[in-house]
Amino acid sequence: MKAKNKKVSETGSSRLVSFILDWLFGGIVAGIPSVIAYLILTGKSKPLTSMYQFGAAGFDGGTTILISLICIIFGFFYYVIIPWKIFPGQTIGKKMMHLKIVYRDGKNPSFNTYFMRQFIFMILVEGAATPVSTYVKVIITTSTRFYIDTYLGLVWDVITLISVFLLFWGKGRLSLHDYATKTLVIKVPKVER
Template sequence: MKIRRAIAYFIDWYLITFLMNLLLVAADYMQTGEMTTNVMPITRFQAGEQVLLLIILFFLQILYFCVIPKYLLKGQTLGKKLTKIKVVNKDGSEVSFLNLWKRDILGMIVIEGCFMPLSNYIRNVLMLVIGRSFTQYFIYFSFAAGFVSIAFLLFDRKGRMLHDFIGSTKVVVV
């Protein structure tokens, strides 16, 4: 199960990173008329554009990790579907949208943010607003929380991670 979770995570991480970067590349192309094939930093855009793009990326994150699993794939992202696992409520019932929201947005983005691309974009924009030194504390906290979450996965007998506890969820084999 732990290996399946890791594989599903990497599939989902790759897909969401690709989609978010594709959106930023398209936005840059619309501005400059030049196509780039590199990873596009959000800091390439003006401050107001960064905020707008961040909002769009946030909705993409919600779509992929909350809406699709709740309303289309019954607790699964594409990575989870391929690895035959799914997210359910802690009691084993079908996962609720609110629990997916808490799990993925609050747990994975805000608290364990070191491992998610949206968190990186948020930190880059925050750095421009509140400065690099203060943003460093968010980075340290998210890395610590991320490693605590991995420790939970490895040492908790049920294999729940920090974001599972936050969202009152668990991952089960389909």
């Protein structure tokens, strides 16, 4: 693979589709513990539509926080462990769309880079970029008893929109998390598919 092919990040429909796929798959993987816990703890087959349903069902805030933390761990597996160890450089969405996360010199990122890019930056800074950030809002709201969801959601939406703008119209076609971790997303050559 030639280094010159790695100077510009992949943009366009394939990266957008991979984002949507990762949003769906990441949300499903991260949400599995909450759905199972709700079913077991309440004995109801009623769908779980909000983590705040645990409180409404009579469970204390500690239960909601614990289950939210477990959901974050499952999200960590999807967004960090899968591209680090299972499909190097690829989440399931990126694998399906033949895209790969690399350093700007074409090398595979380290665990620390995936942790910063996929987990810390995309969940805590660009919170709208993954459904896992929902559990962060629930933990903050439940532990402080101050409904932070709307405010934090608004901040995350603005930051994520800035990142999307940079991705499609910025000079290097890099999102904020790419700038922060010196990574980019490339098309995988046919020999690597």
